[in-house]
Amino acid sequence: MALITTTEVVDRAMTNANFDTHLIKSTFIEIAELNHVKPFLGEDLYNAVSGGSYATLVPYIKDYLAFCVKFEILPDITYNTTSQGVVDNLADFTSPVSEKKLNFLRQETYKKAETFKKKMHIYLDDNKDIYKEWKGCAGSCCGSSSSGVSKRHGIITY
Helix, strand or coil, X not given: XXXXXXXXXXXXXXXXXXXXXXXXXXXXXXXXXXXXXXXXXXXXXXXXXXXXXXXXXXXXXXXXXXXXXXXXXXXXXXXXXXXXXXXXXXXXXXXXXXHHHHHHHHHHHHHHHHHHHHHXXXXXXXXXXCCXXXXXXXXXHHCCCCCCCEEECCEXXX
């Protein structure tokens, strides 16, 4: 069972409250959970939360996960795969953004997700006695190494 609903993704991460929730497929939520949440929490804590334990942690996960889902779906809501090939997803009175602008939006969305990840990390560290499955962060799952160097989407930061 997914840790977040499509409506919660829209409420937490989309700037347009009228965003079509049908564009957020359950598989994208699963991809975001498996790519972002599970590696961070670790398998034991992820399985405990997925199994219904630790309801007090779920709001932290949902804030993080909403932006992870947005990050994952941005290319697919910008472009559409049809029987004619890949096309821009355009409505009346809209214009497509450049690839550069799309990448900028993805990076900004990722930064927002990372902010919620840090908040969740602090919460988990402060409550280690409650979350016995939390093994802490070894560096790579938190986006930085002990040397302070990290790599995000091919960009190395210090």
